[in-house]
Amino acid sequence: MDRLRPRHREAFSGFTNAEIEKLEMLLEKSGEEKCSKEFCRKITISFNRSAGRAGKPLIKWMEVQSWFEKRQQEQHKVTFAPDSGKNEPQIPANCPIDKTNENSQMPKGQKISDLTELEFEAKSSKDGAWYDVDNFLGHRFLDSGVAEVLVRFVGFGAEEDEWIDVKKGIRQRSVPLDSSECDKVKVGDLVLCFQERRDQAIYYDAHVIGIQRRMHDIRGCRCLFSIRYNHDNTEEKVRLRRLCWTSM
Numbered sequence: 001m002d003r004l005r006p007r008h009r010e011a012f013s014g015f016t017n018a019e020i021e022k023l024e025m026l027l028e029k030s031g032e033e034k035c036s037k038e039f040c041r042k043i044t045i046s047f048n049r050s051a052g053r054a055g056k057p058l059i060k061w062m063e064v065q066s067w068f069e070k071r072q073q074e075q076h077k078v079t080f081a082p083d084s085g086k087n088e089p090q091i092p093a094n095c096p097i098d099k100t101n102e103n104s105q106m107p108k109g110q111k112i113s114d115l116t117e118l119e120f121e122a123k124s125s126k127d128g129a130w131y132d133v134d135n136f137l138g139h140r141f142l143d144s145g146v147a148e149v150l151v152r153f154v155g156f157g158a159e160e161d162e163w164i165d166v167k168k169g170i171r172q173r174s175v176p177l178d179s180s181e182c183d184k185v186k187v188g189d190l191v192l193c194f195q196e197r198r199d200q201a202i203y204y205d206a207h208v209i210g211i212q213r214r215m216h217d218i219r220g221c222r223c224l225f226s227i228r229y230n231h232d233n234t235e236e237k238v239r240l241r242r243l244c245w246t247s248m
Contacts, residue, residue, distance in 0.1 A: 015059075015067070018052050023064070027071055035072075040064040045175060046119050049132045049154060121203075122151045123169035124162060128231040129202040130192060132173065137161065174203075174244035179220035182240050187211060192244040193227050205230040205246065212237075 015023065026043065044061040120133040132154040139149045140163070147166045152158070164170055174192040177185065185191070185208060193206040210226035221240040228235045 016052050019047050023067055035065055035068050119173040120170060121173045122164045129204050172247040174246045177240050177243050179216060182221040182223050190246055192246050193238060194242040
């Protein structure tokens with residue numbers, strides 16, 4: 001499966017209409033956290049991995065933060081009334097991912113809208129690598145009881161759609177590690193690592209087997225992380241920028 005990741009960065013040229021709509025929605029729903037670094041980083045990751053940004057320059061989290069700050073200045077005298085709930089997003093009925101808790105009750109007052117904003121990645125059975133999910137197209141249950149979902153990958157057409165085991169091959173999108181988080185990485189941790197080869201550049205699960213701590217400089221973290229890929233047991237030393245936290 002020929003799925004290469006972009007390796008260069010062009011100058012940022014503005015948000016797409018879909019991204020602006022998303023930002024406007026978050027501006028109304030989110031509290032003070034919307035200008036925090038972590039909140040803006042999560043939005044940035046979501047935008048950069050979306051199908052709508054394919055072929056466009058990547059966004060920096062500071063650009064998202066700047067947008068929020070500018071909009072807050074423009075509407076600092078405007079207040080928003082509580083939403084009536086009539087436009088509350090619904091979880092798509094055509095693709096339930098886990099039916100084990102479908103009869104459990106939601107705590108009183110808790111909304112489900114956050115679930116619709118989650119981003120996912122899926123493990124391809126063709127090469128064992130993880131790719132961003134664009135959409136869940138359907139679901140089925142095998143005779144063995146295994147639940148599967150039909151996945152459309154970001155940036156790929158119907159010919160690359162796959163049925164994926166929900167428990168083994170679907171998870172929330174992994175989050176790239178920041179230089180300030182390098183001390184949180186420990187030997188034995190499961191990470192998603194960007195593997196670069198001459199003919200491909202894709203993401204695989206790996207375990208950290210060693211760490212060489214080094215002084216950080218203006219470029220950020222200079223530590224070296226020895227990792228062992230889970231799919232073929234090969235090892236290599238990588239920089240922090242090639243590692244992501246996984247949700248597994």
